[in-house]
Amino acid sequence: MVLLNIAENLEQFWHFTGFYNVTLAPSSLIMLCVGLVFIYLAIKHDFEPMLLVPIGFGILIGNIPFQPGNEIGIYEEGSVLNILYQGVKQGWYPPLIFLGIGAMTDFSALLANPKLMLVGAAAQFGIFGAYMVALAMGFMPDQAGAIAIIGGADGPTAIFLSSKLAPNLMGAIAVSAYSYMALVPVIQPPIMRLLTTKKERAIRMKPARKVSQTEKILFPIVGLILTCFFVPSGLPLLGMLFFGNLLRESGVTTRLAKTASNAMTDMVTIILGMSVGASTQASEFLTPDTIKIFLLGFMAFVIATTSGVLFVKIFNLILPKHKKLNPLIGNAGVSAVPMAARISNDQGLKADPSNYLLMHAMGPNVAGVIGSAVAAGVLLGFLG
């Protein structure tokens, strides 16, 4: 009798285990492998480790098979993971990350040469180019908008917009956006070389002028009012971005800026990355749509890079000779700060070992952050 009870209890326990439940949902094993690949890429190859480690581990957490109904899973109301996931679902975390980005970003390079803002704007064509392709592939306009924002190369923006327009696709969009951001050094250089001549790559840009502190303080205030009057729907992202920047530049809130850019951003990044990873459950993630999203994400990055570089080339036609821009900084307009700017610099050094483009490329790079947030606001305004 006792032995029978033990056997019954053990059988009941067996039904609770992951080993039993994995037989009911074998696809979760694939997702576990995906999570392990992310962790491997982050640790071994240093691909965006700050993002891929939390996301990769989150994928492991979210795909351990379990018996539903015990407030364990991320989609089970009341569970710890579900509470953390609310910040993603409701779009709380991305604006907090933007606060940190604002507090970290020095807009001097952009203010020294404000025409670089237009390069940041041009690169946003990657978003809308991908939108058109997504529509052609059969996505609804709101889904297409959420997928297209991958072209903004900005993880928090992608999560924010997809949580509003297509929450069911958010996991795939976030993972795709962060994956391609990590792959920017692989995707962008061939396109940049293909679209430019050696002579163009060797163009030396005029050294940037010194920017006064007053200009730096005015920028977040004027920037907020101006951009948000155009696109109020971008307020959560742009408001926090410019607020963080004012904390940095005002000179009187150094402690707040330090906290926003370090401790707070780190905390939110950990929770955001882990929650996004955990939300990619096999049933939601392993669908044909995910493959399409990854394909569209790649196209968005290619279109964005192409449009940024080509815009600089066209812009050079109307610029005087001594003010010409090096087209290699065009790629930086996609945002992906500061990776894209570093790529401009690396490619520039390959063409001319004494031509440092980093500071010039930081201009379109930070303009890209503003541009993608504005684009997200526009899409939310039109399709939300």
Place this chain on the structure above:
Amino acid sequence: MNKKIILTLIAVVATFTAMAQGRMDMCINEVMVQNSGDCADQNGKCQAWVELFNASYGTNAIEKMFITTFKPDYIQQYFKEQESKSNKKRNVLLEELRDQNPDKVYEIPRGDVDTKVKPRTHVVFYADGDTTAGTFHLSFTLTPGSENYVALYDVNGDLVDEVTVPASLPAGQSFARVTEGLPSDMHKDGNHSFDASQWEARDGSSVQKAITPGKYNVRPVNENIEKFKNEDPSGILLTIMSMGVVFSALLLLYILFKLFGKAFTAQGNKKEEEEVEHAAQVETHATDAGDNDEAIAALCMALYQHLNAHDEESGVLTFDHSHEAHSAWGSKGNLLLHMPERHDNH
């Protein structure tokens, strides 16, 4: 001067923004005068009802708001008369009016959690004149076959919304807004007056004519998505518009900061020129003094004597304190103890 103008402009813009963000957005959404069984109350009685809608995207507490059948002319006249006699506020005057005419003014009581109306949701009040039945039972009734006026006043005694239900409304039909009231449309110019063209009689004969107490008058659909799906299947239109907006926003920023840059560079250059000029002047004075090397030497000797300057070091040792202000409880580093080292005594 320029800075002052800029700051004033920013303050003006900020004020307008703040004004645009705070508003009371309750409205009367649908009224049934003669209920023939479409919406029974909790006791199963079919009464006349008045539906309110929270048109905003935030929860609205409607407690202490007033629902009345008094027309605004009468209330304004009453306010005028009473305000000339005392300094009482309008909500107090409305409370007095409620006490004098309980069958015409109903004040939504405090303390009922259900009076917190969630965003974009509805709440139905039964016009049965039986306040003992609960919070959502008005103290007055509506009269079938005659014109019925219903108005909503906020906690300050200001008119929020009003409706005049025509006498011709047949039994069993409701009088409803054609579409749910939108905050921007309703209150944008502070004009809450009744516009009959925004209302229609509903007989429940079709989806469009459905009687919908506590529900949307029009089924909510994302019109934008439908519109873009039908009118812009390739996405070109949206792309052009969106790129236009992105470019316009950043172009404007570019122009502004180009101008700022020019202004600040000119200012910086002026300062630099002044500094250079000042330095040149100092140099000239120094050169003038330099004509007499002996005088300079004498001055230096005098200063040396006066300040008792010497080349010997003080010989005092000091500790170089860390700039970071650690506290014992705030710094893990300070709390960690070193493992004791083991020394063998041979």
